[in-house]
Amino acid sequence: MNILSKKIGIIGGGQLGKMMILDAKRLGFYCATLDPTKHCPSHSISDAHIIAPFDDRDALRQLAEMTDVLTYEFEHIDAEFLNILEDEGYTIYPSPKALLKIQDKYEQNKMLKSAGIPIPDFKNITSIDELNDYVKDRGFKGMLKSRLGGYDGKGNYLIRSEADVEEAYTTLASNGSPIMVEEFIPFIMEVSVLATRGIEGDIVIYPVGENIHKNSILDETIVPARVSGEVHKKAHDIAWKVMEVFEGVGMFCVELFVTEDGSVLVNEVAPRPHNSGHYTIEGCLTSQFEQHIRAITGLPLGHVELLGPCVMKNLLGQEGEFGKTRIEGLVECLSEPELKLHLYGKEETKAFRKMGHLTVLSSSIEEALEKARQGYSQIKIMAEKG
Secondary structure, three states: OOOHHHHEEEEEHHHHHHHHHHHHHOOOOEEEEEEEOOOOOOOOHOOOOEEEOOOOOHHHHHHHHHOEEEEEEOOOOOHHHHHHHHHHHOOEOOOOHHHHHOOOOHHHHHHHHHOOOOOOOOEEEEEEEHHHHHHOOOOOOOOEEEEOOOOOOOOOEEEHHHHHHHHHHHHHOOOOOEEEEEEEOOOEEEEEEHHHHHOOEEEEEHHHHHHHEOOEEEEEEEEOOOOOOHHHHHHHHHHHHHHHHHHOOOOEEEEEEEEEEOOEEEEEEEEEOOHHOOHHHHHHHOOOHHHHHHHHOOOOOOOOOOOEEEEEEEEEEEOOOOOEEEEEHHHHHHOOOOOEEEOOOEEEEEEOOOOEEEEEEEOOHHHHHHHHHHHHHHOOOEEEOE
């Protein structure tokens, strides 16, 4: 089959799916989307849009039957059914077998640990007594996590003292969801590395990005990360090994902790393009979205050199705002010629919802940060009044 005649099916029509399609269409690919929201960000640029819940197995099968390769924009989907489809002969990247392991944070950690990849100590928790014993031995500090689901801090509970143990356990285990605990890592920085593996096994690793969070949601990504060359190398080596462990085809993001002594440990792995990789659209020769499309269709992987110091800043819905989206300060924000603005086209805004991002590529990190923060101060995502 001619590679460019392949039809791509994407599970999820949010901003990640939209940005995948933008690069896929530039290369001439047909793209179909499955998403329950009629006017999701991907809707207007999809060749076909199946409007159905993400757990609708008939709809997933329909998407598989009408395309040549399936992929997804987020990992909290029906990996078990995707595994069935893969066993039937449908092509799905990254592999559902890897997704099944990554979806369960405990299983993910076991795979990483068995491969010798540095991670925080962890333990499966089945009772409050087990949790209490674990954190007691560590000064009543630890990170309790739901094994399944969770994003942007949801599904996590940081235990800082003995008084937090009962509330943490009740909050995350009350519905019977499996949980695990990790040792608390006193990190000085969170970084991430994008890595892509092609169908033939070739791997490329992007520069290390420095991530700053607010309210457990990514606020800024600064590239290159302001860490030593040794830390950059450790992060790259870990990302390479992660790709070999999961044998993943497509884009993966490896989130990492950096400690004061220069240790680098894996926090989590995401088998898809990632919020912290948005800087690659302007900042690298090949964006993470184009790279993902290249990988899953069998095209050669592109170069990933950083074109210059780069800052990405998320645009979130304002606290207390809910309703039809209204943008303020657009002209003022775009008066900075080095600033690139991306609006996702979500019809409704709500507090802390990811509505867009901006990127500045400049001559220095300091200059890029200043211009990105200035642009951010001028644009607001609001709700229509009345």
